[in-house]
Amino acid sequence: EVQLVESGGGLVQPGGSLRLSCAASGFTFSSYSMNWVRQAPGKGLEWVSYISSSSSTIYYADSVRGRFTISRDNAENSLYLQMNSLRAEDTALYYCARDSPLTNGVGLDVWGQGTTVTVSS
Amino acid sequence: DIQMTQSPSSLSASVGDRVTITCRASQSISSSLNWYHQKAGKAPKLLIYGASSLQSGVPSRFSGSGSGTDFTLTISSLQPEDFATYYCQQSYSSSPTFGQGTNLEIK
Numbered sequence: 693e694v695q696l697v698e699s700g701g702g703l704v705q706p707g708g709s710l711r712l713s714c715a716a717s718g719f720t721f722s723s724y725s726m727n728w729v730r731q732a733p734g735k736g737l738e739w740v741s742y743i744s745s746s747s748s749t750i751y752y753a754d755s756v757r758g759r760f761t762i763s764r765d766n767a768e769n770s771l772y773l774q775m776n777s778l779r780a781e782d783t784a785l786y787y788c789a790r791d792s793p794l795t796n797g798v799g800l801d802v803w804g805q806g807t808t809v810t811v812s813s
Numbered sequence: 814d815i816q817m818t819q820s821p822s823s824l825s826a827s828v829g830d831r832v833t834i835t836c837r838a839s840q841s842i843s844s845s846l847n848w849y850h851q852k853a854g855k856a857p858k859l860l861i862y863g864a865s866s867l868q869s870g871v872p873s874r875f876s877g878s879g880s881g882t883d884f885t886l887t888i889s890s891l892q893p894e895d896f897a898t899y900y901c902q903q904s905y906s907s908s909p910t911f912g913q914g915t916n917l918e919i920k
Contacts, residue, residue, distance in 0.1 A: 736911055736912075737849075737857065737900055737911040737914075738911065739902075739908070739909045739910065739911065742909075751907045751908065753908060754814070754908070787856060787857075792859065792862060794862055794866070795845075795847060795862045795863060796844070796863060796904055796905075797845050797906070797909065798902075798904045798909040799847045799859060799862045800849070800857070800859060800902075801859045801862075803856035803857055803858070804856065805856060
């Protein structure tokens with residue numbers, strides 16, 4: 693079964709840091725680009741970051757550029773999101789999502805269940 | 814960033830109805846448009862990619878059309894499991910963006 697499982701969320705104070713992880717299984721992780729997408733409570737979806745299969749290409753949303761770092765370990769079938777200088781507006785459910793090879797550009801065909809990040813003092 | 818605007822923001826319909834949701838891009842995105850739905854408490858699910866291609870496993874009552882700036886998602890005959898929030902997403906740029914969502918409710 694194709695599966696993505698996020699972890700690492702929690703409560704952090706403004707200005708703090710958190711590292712999210714996403715464990716992939718059931719497919720050849722090293723062949724797929726991956727993404728992080730977030731959803732603030734009661735709000736819509738916001739794409740956060742993209743990383744290509746070999747980590748050679750990385751993109752960030754303007755709202756997180758310079759504060760968040762995406763990375764991956766293909767040997768460990770894992771995706772990461774290092775989040776620094778966290779703000780209240782980063783509070784959200786963070787999803788790990790696989791990039792479909794069928795779409796032109798980012799298309800998200802497999803999603804995890806999400807991990808919750810709360811930034812509050 | 815490319816802005817995506819969906820209409821309507823909410824919609825009430827009955828089982829068996831034909832429903833259409835519209836998505837407009839702030840600039841031309843060719844056919845680089847995907848549709849998802851999200852049920853309460855669940856992760857989104859890809860329905861349509863490339864504006865009109867049905868994702869594997871998605872029922873054929875879902876269809877998409879459009880190119881350039883204007884796109885539509887049509888559900889030919891609503892089923893109980895289709896009541897959810899629907900999102901469009903452009904994949905044209907290296908900064909993908911979603912529409913604000915359309916909440917499809919039971920009438």
